Amino acid sequence: MKIELSVLIVLSVLPAVFCTLTPSKKGQKGTxxxxxxxxxxxxxxxxxxxxxxxxxxxxxxxxxxxxxxxxTSLRNFxxxxxxxxxxxxxxGYDVAKIFTNKFDVISPVWLQIHRQGKQEYRITGTxxxxxxxxxxxxxxxxxxxxxxxxxxxxxxxDDDFAKLLTFREERQVIAKLLIQTCDIYxxxxxxxxVWSQITLRVDDPYLFEFIEDIAKPMVERDLLVxxxxxxxxxxxxxxxxxxxFTHLWKFISGFTVMTYDYSNIRNPGPNAPYQWVRDSIEFIxxxxxxxYMQKRKxxxxxxxxxxxxxTPDGGGAIIGHEYLRLLRHVKGRLxxxxxxxxxxxxxxxxxxxxxxxxxxxxSIKKRIDLAREMGTGLSLWELGQGLDYFYDxx
Ligand SMILES: *[C@@H]1O[C@H](CO)[C@@H](O)[C@H](O)[C@H]1NC(C)=O
Ligand SMILES: *[C@@H]1O[C@H](CO)[C@@H](O)[C@H](O)[C@H]1NC(C)=O
Numbered sequence: 001m002k003i004e005l006s007v008l009i010v011l012s013v014l015p016a017v018f019c020t021l022t023p024s025k026k027g028q029k030g031t032x033x034x035x036x037x038x039x040x041x042x043x044x045x046x047x048x049x050x051x052x053x054x055x056x057x058x059x060x061x062x063x064x065x066x067x068x069x070x071x072t073s074l075r076n077f078x079x080x081x082x083x084x085x086x087x088x089x090x091x092g093y094d095v096a097k098i099f100t101n102k103f104d105v106i107s108p109v110w111l112q113i114h115r116q117g118k119q120e121y122r123i124t125g126t127x128x129x130x131x132x133x134x135x136x137x138x139x140x141x142x143x144x145x146x147x148x149x150x151x152x153x154x155x156x157x158d159d160d161f162a163k164l165l166t167f168r169e170e171r172q173v174i175a176k177l178l179i180q181t182c183d184i185y186x187x188x189x190x191x192x193x194v195w196s197q198i199t200l201r202v203d204d205p206y207l208f209e210f211i212e213d214i215a216k217p218m219v220e221r222d223l224l225v226x227x228x229x230x231x232x233x234x235x236x237x238x239x240x241x242x243x244x245f246t247h248l249w250k251f252i253s254g255f256t257v258m259t260y261d262y263s264n265i266r267n268p269g270p271n272a273p274y275q276w277v278r279d280s281i282e283f284i285x286x287x288x289x290x291x292y293m294q295k296r297k298x299x300x301x302x303x304x305x306x307x308x309x310x311t312p313d314g315g316g317a318i319i320g321h322e323y324l325r326l327l328r329h330v331k332g333r334l335x336x337x338x339x340x341x342x343x344x345x346x347x348x349x350x351x352x353x354x355x356x357x358x359x360x361x362x363s364i365k366k367r368i369d370l371a372r373e374m375g376t377g378l379s380l381w382e383l384g385q386g387l388d389y390f391y392d393x394x
Contacts, residue, residue, distance in 0.1 A: 033328050033329075034331075035058070035059065035062055035328050038059065038062055038063055039063065040062065040063055040066065041063055041064055041066065041067035042066040042067055043066070043067060043068075044067070044068060044069070044070040044072075045067045045068070045069065045070060046069075046070045047069075048069055049064065049067075049069070049389075049392075051064055051361055051389070052361045052362050052365050052393075053361070053362060054336050054362055055333045055334065055336065056333060056334055056343075056360060056361070056362070057332065057333050058327055058328075058330050058331065058332065058333065058334070061324075061327060061334070061360075061387075062324065062327065062328070064389055065320075065324065065387040065388065065389050066387070066388050066389070067388065067389060068098070068099075068388050068389055068391060068392050069392050072098055072099050072100075072101065072102065072391075073101040073102075075101065075102055075394065076368075076392075076393060076394060077102075077368055077371070077372065077378065077393075077394050078372075079297060079371065079372070079375070079376065079377040079378070080104050080105070080254060080297060080298075080300060080377030080378075081102060081103050081104050081105070081300075081377055081378045081379075081380070081394060082103070082104065082105040082106075082107055082148075082191075082226070082254065082256055082300050082377070082378070082379040082380070083095075083096060083103045083105070083106050083107070083379075083380045083382070083383045084106075084107050084108075084109060084150065084379070084380065084381050084382040084383065085106060085107070085108045085109065085382060085383050085384065086108075086109045086382050086384065087108070087109065087110065087128045089319070089382065089384035089385060090384065091320075091383075091384035092382055092383035092384030092385075093130070093133055093384070094384075095383040095384060095386070095388070095391065096133075096137060096383055097133070097136055097137065097140065098388075098391075099391045099394070100137050100140035100141045100145055101140065101141055101144075101145075102391060102394040103145055103394075104144075104145065104146065104377075105145065105146045105147075105148050105188075105224075105226070105254070106137060106145060106146070106147055106148070107147075107148050107149060107150050107191045107226070107256075108128070108129075108130075108147070108149050108150070109149070109150045109382070110125045110126070110128040110129055110149045110150065111123055111124070111125045111126070111149050111150065111151045111152070111181070111190070112124045112125050112151070112152050112153075112154035113151060113152070113153050113154065113174060113177070114154055114155060115156060115160045115163075115164075118163075119169055119170055119173045120173070121173055121174055121177055122177075123151075123177060123178075123181050124154070126181070126185070129149075129185050131185070131186075134147050134186070146188035146189065146224060147186075147187055147188055148187065148188055148189045148190055148191050148224055148226055149187055149190060149191065150190070150191045150193050150228070151178065151190045151191065151192055151193065151194075152193050152194065153194050153197060156197070161197065161198060161201060164210065165198065165201065165202050165206050165207075165210055168209070168213055171209075171210060171213035171214055172213060172217075174214055175213060175214045175215075175216075175217040175218060176217070178190055178214070178218060179217065179218055179221060179223065182218070182223050187223075188223065188224050189218065189223040189224025189225055189226070189253065190218070190223070190224075190225060190226070191225075191226040191227070191228060191256070192211070192214065192215070192225060192226070192227050192228070193227075193228040195227060195228065195229050195230070195239065195240060196228075196229075196230050196239060198210060199239045199240070199244075200237060200239065204243065204244065204247075207244070208247050208248070211227070211248060211252075212251070215251055215252065216251060219251050224253040225251070225252055225253055226252065226253050226254045226255070226256060227248070227252050227254075227255050227256070228255075228256045228258060229244075229255050229256070229257055229258070229284075230257075230258055231257055231258055231259045231276075231277075231280040231302070232276070232279060232280045232283050238283070240255075240257075240284060241284075242283070242284060242285065242286065242289070245284045245285055245295075245299075246289070249295055249298050252298065253298070254298050254299075254300050254377065254379075255284075255298060255299055255300060256300045256302060256379035257280060257281065257284065257299060257300060257301060257302050257379070258302045258381070259272050259276070259277045259280050259281075259301060259302040259303075260272045260302055260303075260304035260381065261304075262276055263308060263357075264308075265310065265314040265315050265316065268308075268310045268315075268355070269340075269357070270308075270337060270340040270342040270344070270357050271304050271306075271307060271308050271342065271357050271359075272302075272303075272304055272342070272367070273339075273340035273341075273342070274339075274340055274341035274342075274366060274367070274370070275340075277301065277367060277370065278370060278374070281296070281299060281301055281374055281376055282374070284299060285299060292375075293375045296374060296375040296376045297375060297376070297377065298377075299376040299377070300376060300377040300378055300379035301367065301370070301371045301374075301376045301377070301378055301379070302378075302379050302380075302381060303359075303364060303367055303368075303378055303379070303380050303381070304359060304381055304385075305319075305320075305359060305380055305381065305382060305383065305384075305385040305386030305390065306318060306319045306358075306381075306382075306385040306386075307319075307323055307356055307357050307358025307359060308356070308357045308358075309322070309326070309354050309355075309356045310354070310355045310356070311352055311353060311354055311355075312352060312353055313352075315354070318356060318358060319384070319385040320384075320385055320386055320387050323356065323358045323387075324387075326345075326347060326349065326354055326356060327345070329347045329348075329349045330345045330347045334360060336362070337357075341362075341363055341366045341367075342357050342359075342360075342363050343357070343358070343359075343360040343362065343363055344356060344357045344358075359386065359390065361389065361390065361393065364390055364393055365393055368393055368394070378394075
């Protein structure tokens, strides 16, 4: 990716130059998009398509992306699969309904914990709980799929975390509240997304007690507890170490490792370089660990369903429908960054220049194969952001 990166650096220091390169509105008048006439497929198709390629044509992506193989119960990946769904992206709810049987766990991003005062907490976000949709997932999977909402600790100040990490009574109140919430809404458990906030604050024994005091009472009641954990970052402390994993893996149902967002607008490039994903997983549970293949089943390699769009002004995340809109300005085929195993394109549109990294069937297949090889599961962030034909690979 060295050449492209230098282009991106030039791009970010010389935005004005690129602005002048964009065609004027007048020049655009009457121009037809060459892809306008394509017959686009949508919904279930009854042929198994073999579309995983290193150099897919833009035309093929535009034609095929919204169609999927009719038997959505067919599983191509044997290990544990978690899919996140967010209330701000409705398409994810549909994807979860269509492909229910390709998932073991669906984690809707619904819940927040707030601290109100001494030993006083409140759960918010329950207005997002969608019981009709939950029932459909249960029915589609003959009750097999688990629904495990994500929980974050919202608006916690340093002092709130200090209290929580110091006093067992505080943690017990949270455990009780979470159990109540699972009972009321018939959740199968929760996914705790707090590790990044508490790690490095205190020594490991305090972190372990924190997680144990919340998780163990839940596990005793047959509720599942998953944890979101950060990947390895260069030049940063390791937030989730082999010691953490070794201590926690027995009673935690699974760890969703957020192996994405490797690059950002200050440091443009691929979203989840292949080797970095591998290193992140091997770091947490190296093959020198006793029974490592058994333990790795609880590690869920994070797959991004969104991409990154770099523009002269910065850019940001890009999701399926935005990607398809930009793709219509690209000619020929996607380029592959062979080193990082991600597809990208570099295009000038009437509104400016974009260099976009977004998942492809090929890049996802590569990472699914990697998960299989390493013996891990998968966690997908998040279902509504991907293209419908991606799920054929699961
Ligand atoms: C779909 O796939 C599942 C799982 O492999 C299989 O049991 C089922 O028979 C298939 N359904 C059809 C209609 O082929
Ligand atoms: C163990 O992992 C290392 C990389 O971390 C790899 O080079 C080595 O081949 C692996 N050994 C086995 C037996 O899988």
